Amino acid sequence: MIIRGSRLVGWRRLLPCLLACLSGTAMPVLARAALPDPVRIGVEGAYPPFSEVGPDGELKGFDIDIARALCAQMRVRCVLVQQNFDGMIPALNANKIDAVIASLSITEERRKSVDFTDKYYKTPGRLVARRDAALRPTPDGLAGRRIGVQRASTYDRYATDTFARSEIVRYAKLDDVFLDLAAGRIDAAFADSVASYVGFLRQPGGDAYAFVGPDFIEPRYFGNGAGIAVRKGDTALRDALNAAIAAIRANGTYAAIQSRYVDFDLYVDASPAAAASAGPLHGYARSLLQGAWVTLSLALLSLLLALVLALLGASAKLSRSAWLRAIAQAYTTAVRSVPDLVLMLLVFFGGQALVNALALRLGYARGPDIDPFVAGVLTIGFIYGAYLTETFRGAFLSVPAGQREAALAFGMSPWLSFRRIVGPQMLRHALPPLLNNWLVLLKSTAIVSVIGLTDLMQRAGLAAGATHQPFLFYAAVGGLYLGFTACSEAAFGWLSRRLDVGTRRAVYR
Amino acid sequence: MNAQALIDSLPLYASGLWTTLRLLLASLLIGGCLALPLAVLRCLPTPWLQAPVRAFTYVIRGTPMLVQLFLLYYGLAQFEFVRDSVLWPVLSSAWFCAIAAFAINSCAYTTEMLAGAIRALPFGEIEAAQAFGMSRAQLMRRIVLPAAMRHCLPAYGNEVVMILHGTSLASVVTLMDLTGAARETNARYYLPFEAFIAAAAIYFLLTFILVSAFRAAERRWLAPLRRDAVNIG
Known part of the structure; x- marks a missing residue:
C-alpha cells in the first residue's frame, strides 16, 4: 500500500511537470492534457433520488445528472462506473475510476485518502x-x-x-x-x-x-456537504471539476437539474401504479435476462479456464516429479483454503494495486484496468481449477491399475494409453463430481455481483430495491439458475448414459 | 501505519473468527443430521418417498446460496403475515437466516453425496448381503451406510470446506464474520491487501486444520479399501 499510496501519487504529480519541461506549452492546455480520456466516474445506483437504476437499466438521479452536466461543461468524454458505496474510495485509489460522484460527504477522515472538490450539495x-x-x-x-x-x-x-x-x-x-x-x-x-x-x-x-x-x-x-472525490494529487481533474461546478451553478444548469429532481420526486410517487402494469416482473424482465447472459458467459469462460488448469494440475499431482507434485499440491491447497468472496475482493482491489505498481516499474503511468468480469473469470477459473484437479485425480485413481498396465504392456505410449484406455474410463468416474463442481462454479458467479459486476444478482438487487419486492426478484433469480441447472443435468445425463454402456449395476430388491 | 491498522483491527478479526466458527458448526451439525435419513430415502425404490427428497436437493443444489440467503433474509420480510407472526423475532435475525441457509445447503449436498456413494457400491457386496438373508434395514446399517460414509470422506471434506467458505456470505447480511471484519477494515483504512490477506490467512489455517483432519480420517477408514489404487503412481 505504501507503493500505491505514495509512489503513484508522486508520479502523478510529476507527470504534468515533466510534460511541461518537454513541450514547453502553456499551463491551461496542460491541465486539459492531464485529464484522463475517458474520465471514469464512480456512481452508486442504489441511493435514490441521488442515484438509482431504472427498469430499463439506465442510471438516473441527481448525482447522475450532475455528473453528466459537469462532463459536458468540461468537454470531456466520461463513462459512469457503477460501484458499491463502500468500495468507492478503494476503487478510486486502485485506479479503477478517476472521480467519485456519489453524494460523498467531505470529511477530514476521507481527506487523508482522497482529495475533494468544492461541495455540490448539502443536506442534513x-x-x-x-x-x-x-x-x-x-x-x-x-x-x-x-x-x-x-x-x-x-x-x-x-x-x-x-x-x-x-x-x-x-x-x-x-x-x-x-x-x-x-x-x-x-x-x-x-x-x-x-x-x-x-x-x-x-x-x-x-x-x-x-x-x-x-x-x-x-x-x-x-463535513461541508457532498463533494466529488479524486485521487490524492490529481489536481488537474480537481481544478477542472471545481471550475465546472462553478460554471453550471452560474449558467442555470444546476437550477434546471434541481427542478428536474423535484419533478423526479413527483414521478417516484406515480411510478408504482405505472410499474404494476408492466408484467409480473414490473418491467425488469429484460434487465434480468441481460444479467443472466452476463452470468452465463462468465460461468462458461471460468469453466474453460478451470478445466485447463485441472488437467495440468491432475497430471502434475500424479507425475513422478516431486517438484511438480509439490507445486500442484501448493496450488490446490492454497486456493481451496480461501473463500471465493475473499479471493475475489483481493483480486479486484488488491490486484489492481499490484498491476499499477508493476506498470509503474515498467515505465507506464498506470496499468490496464481489471474489470469485474475479468476479475470474476480469473478468480472463479483459478479456484475451480483446484477443485477439478482433485476430481480428476480421484477419477484417475478409481480406474483399476491393471487397465493401464495392460495398455503399457501392449506397447502403447503413456499418452495413447491415457487417450484410449484410462481417459474414457476415468471420465465415467469423473462425471458425477464434475457435474457437482460445475453446478457449484455456476452458482458461485452470483458473488461477483459483490464487486460490482452487473450480473443477474446485481440486477435483481436493484429491482428489489426499487420495487420493494425482494422475494419476487430473488425467486426469479433462483428460477433462472434452476433453469441453467436443469439444462446442465440433461446434458450430463446424456453423456453419462453414453459412457455407462456395458457397466453392470446392482439391483435393490 | 499498515501494521498499526491491522493491530487496531485485531479484536474485529478475533470476534469475526468466532462468528465464522459458530456459523460453520451449527450449519454442519444441522445439515449432517438431516442428510443421513434423507440419503437413505433418496435411494429407496419407493417413488413417493424418493421424489420429495429429490425435489428438495434439486432446488437447493440448483440455486446459489447467496440467492437462498437473500430469499430468507430480504424476501420473507416482503410478506405482512410473516412480519406479523409470533416467530418473526427469530425469523428476522440475521443469525437464523444465515444458519438456515447454510444448513439447508449443506444438507442437500451431503444427501446427494451419500446417495451417490450408496448407489455406486460394488453390486457384489449388496448381492452377497442379500444372499445372507439380511433385511433391508440390516443391509443399510451393516453394509451400505458404513461403506458409503467411508467412500464419501474425500467428498465430504470438500463439502465442509465449501461450507466454511460459504459462511463468508454472512458478511453480506450484516453479520461480522471473518470476511465482514476484512471488508470493514478495508472500508475503514482503504488497505485491500492487508485486510483481505489477513482474512485469507486465517481461512487458510482453518482449512488446513480441516483438511488434515480429513486426511487422517481417510488414512484411518478409507486407505484399506483403496490398497490397489494407491500403487498406480
Whole structure:
C-alpha cells in the first residue's frame, strides 16, 4: 500500500511537470492534457433520488445528472462506473475510476485518502423510525436500540461515535437499510434526509414511518456537504471539476437539474401504479435476462479456464516429479483454503494495486484496468481449477491399475494409453463430481455481483430495491439458475448414459 | 501505519473468527443430521418417498446460496403475515437466516453425496448381503451406510470446506464474520491487501486444520479399501 499510496501519487504529480519541461506549452492546455480520456466516474445506483437504476437499466438521479452536466461543461468524454458505496474510495485509489460522484460527504477522515472538490450539495442527516415507536433521539434514549446505517458512510461514523450504547447495524446499500427498517429488524435508520424522504418515506408503506429528532449537521462528521472525490494529487481533474461546478451553478444548469429532481420526486410517487402494469416482473424482465447472459458467459469462460488448469494440475499431482507434485499440491491447497468472496475482493482491489505498481516499474503511468468480469473469470477459473484437479485425480485413481498396465504392456505410449484406455474410463468416474463442481462454479458467479459486476444478482438487487419486492426478484433469480441447472443435468445425463454402456449395476430388491 | 491498522483491527478479526466458527458448526451439525435419513430415502425404490427428497436437493443444489440467503433474509420480510407472526423475532435475525441457509445447503449436498456413494457400491457386496438373508434395514446399517460414509470422506471434506467458505456470505447480511471484519477494515483504512490477506490467512489455517483432519480420517477408514489404487503412481 505504501507503493500505491505514495509512489503513484508522486508520479502523478510529476507527470504534468515533466510534460511541461518537454513541450514547453502553456499551463491551461496542460491541465486539459492531464485529464484522463475517458474520465471514469464512480456512481452508486442504489441511493435514490441521488442515484438509482431504472427498469430499463439506465442510471438516473441527481448525482447522475450532475455528473453528466459537469462532463459536458468540461468537454470531456466520461463513462459512469457503477460501484458499491463502500468500495468507492478503494476503487478510486486502485485506479479503477478517476472521480467519485456519489453524494460523498467531505470529511477530514476521507481527506487523508482522497482529495475533494468544492461541495455540490448539502443536506442534513436524520433519524427515521416507526411513528408509533416513541424513540427519544438522544444517545440515552437510543441505548440498546438497533440503528441501521450504510457501511462506511458519514452516518455510520457519526452513529458509531455518538450512539455508543446502541447497536449499529451496517449495510452495503441504503435500500437494504430501509428494507430492514420495514421488516422491523432495526429500530431506526440514520441517513441523509432527502434520500430517506424520497427513497423510503414517500414510498408505499412509508407513511407508517417519520423523521424523529433534529437535523444532524456537525461539520466534524458531515463535513461541508457532498463533494466529488479524486485521487490524492490529481489536481488537474480537481481544478477542472471545481471550475465546472462553478460554471453550471452560474449558467442555470444546476437550477434546471434541481427542478428536474423535484419533478423526479413527483414521478417516484406515480411510478408504482405505472410499474404494476408492466408484467409480473414490473418491467425488469429484460434487465434480468441481460444479467443472466452476463452470468452465463462468465460461468462458461471460468469453466474453460478451470478445466485447463485441472488437467495440468491432475497430471502434475500424479507425475513422478516431486517438484511438480509439490507445486500442484501448493496450488490446490492454497486456493481451496480461501473463500471465493475473499479471493475475489483481493483480486479486484488488491490486484489492481499490484498491476499499477508493476506498470509503474515498467515505465507506464498506470496499468490496464481489471474489470469485474475479468476479475470474476480469473478468480472463479483459478479456484475451480483446484477443485477439478482433485476430481480428476480421484477419477484417475478409481480406474483399476491393471487397465493401464495392460495398455503399457501392449506397447502403447503413456499418452495413447491415457487417450484410449484410462481417459474414457476415468471420465465415467469423473462425471458425477464434475457435474457437482460445475453446478457449484455456476452458482458461485452470483458473488461477483459483490464487486460490482452487473450480473443477474446485481440486477435483481436493484429491482428489489426499487420495487420493494425482494422475494419476487430473488425467486426469479433462483428460477433462472434452476433453469441453467436443469439444462446442465440433461446434458450430463446424456453423456453419462453414453459412457455407462456395458457397466453392470446392482439391483435393490 | 499498515501494521498499526491491522493491530487496531485485531479484536474485529478475533470476534469475526468466532462468528465464522459458530456459523460453520451449527450449519454442519444441522445439515449432517438431516442428510443421513434423507440419503437413505433418496435411494429407496419407493417413488413417493424418493421424489420429495429429490425435489428438495434439486432446488437447493440448483440455486446459489447467496440467492437462498437473500430469499430468507430480504424476501420473507416482503410478506405482512410473516412480519406479523409470533416467530418473526427469530425469523428476522440475521443469525437464523444465515444458519438456515447454510444448513439447508449443506444438507442437500451431503444427501446427494451419500446417495451417490450408496448407489455406486460394488453390486457384489449388496448381492452377497442379500444372499445372507439380511433385511433391508440390516443391509443399510451393516453394509451400505458404513461403506458409503467411508467412500464419501474425500467428498465430504470438500463439502465442509465449501461450507466454511460459504459462511463468508454472512458478511453480506450484516453479520461480522471473518470476511465482514476484512471488508470493514478495508472500508475503514482503504488497505485491500492487508485486510483481505489477513482474512485469507486465517481461512487458510482453518482449512488446513480441516483438511488434515480429513486426511487422517481417510488414512484411518478409507486407505484399506483403496490398497490397489494407491500403487498406480
